[in-house]
Amino acid sequence: MTLDEATVEALAARLLAAERERKPITKITDEHPHLDYDDAYAIQNRIRAHKLAAGETIAGLKAGLTSKAKMKQMNVAEPVFGFMTDRGAWPDGGAIERDRYIAPRIEAEIALVTKRDLAGPGCHLAEVLAAIDFVLPAVEVLDSRYENFRFDMVSVVADNTSAAGFVTGGRPRRLREVDLPTLGLVVEKNGQVVEVGAGAAVLGHPAESIVMLANNLARRGEHIPAGSFIMTGGITAAVAVDRGDAITVRFQDLGNLSLRFA
Numbered sequence: 001m002t003l004d005e006a007t008v009e010a011l012a013a014r015l016l017a018a019e020r021e022r023k024p025i026t027k028i029t030d031e032h033p034h035l036d037y038d039d040a041y042a043i044q045n046r047i048r049a050h051k052l053a054a055g056e057t058i059a060g061l062k063a064g065l066t067s068k069a070k071m072k073q074m075n076v077a078e079p080v081f082g083f084m085t086d087r088g089a090w091p092d093g094g095a096i097e098r099d100r101y102i103a104p105r106i107e108a109e110i111a112l113v114t115k116r117d118l119a120g121p122g123c124h125l126a127e128v129l130a131a132i133d134f135v136l137p138a139v140e141v142l143d144s145r146y147e148n149f150r151f152d153m154v155s156v157v158a159d160n161t162s163a164a165g166f167v168t169g170g171r172p173r174r175l176r177e178v179d180l181p182t183l184g185l186v187v188e189k190n191g192q193v194v195e196v197g198a199g200a201a202v203l204g205h206p207a208e209s210i211v212m213l214a215n216n217l218a219r220r221g222e223h224i225p226a227g228s229f230i231m232t233g234g235i236t237a238a239v240a241v242d243r244g245d246a247i248t249v250r251f252q253d254l255g256n257l258s259l260r261f262a
Ligand code: 0L1
Pocket: 063, 064, 065, 066, 140, 142, 143, 144, 156, 161, 162, 233, 234, 238
């Protein structure tokens, strides 16, 4: 940890203002080049505390940068983790307020809901598989609070991993009814196929995201409570969206999700 409490608070306030006013800022590491992951998660935790104090509630947890290719590209060994609040929940088939965001992008994900507490260190795949209640399709809305997507991993963690919203619904399934690594999906933007992928793009198995999340939370003295909705990470590249765009994601076995930006 390199920052004192007052600086953590000031940086959290800066990111919250950027989100509220939709005015992007320069990445935090320009000013604090030695920022480490402990600093970054401390800033993210301050953002979470402010949102809860303002009346928002935690809607779920998320893993980001979970595809091996993207982790290699960004030179990171581990995904990044964040949270979603109820304010970012958009209905399946509904309209998303484009003006809520700076430069929104979407990515298709598999979400899992847990039925038992999960805690690291030492959390492993078998434990996570035994704790999954059901599987849901999800679309994440990403929006960086940094100018022109100029960021690095610690800055992204401080910015709650670009979390901005999500859509879920479709046809929930029990884990035994689906094969997560081979579960395929097709992303369409305005009727054109723009991305295709399968669950194995996420760390070989989407539940591995939850293993890493539980072990990461343990280092911060936290755990995954039973009943958590967890988005396991983008299967496809993020797709830029703007006002008027319509997105449909067709998930094998999990139904479709549709959203439009109005
Ligand atoms: O959900 C994610 O994969 C987080 C990505 C963070 C970086 C970005 O905004 O693309």
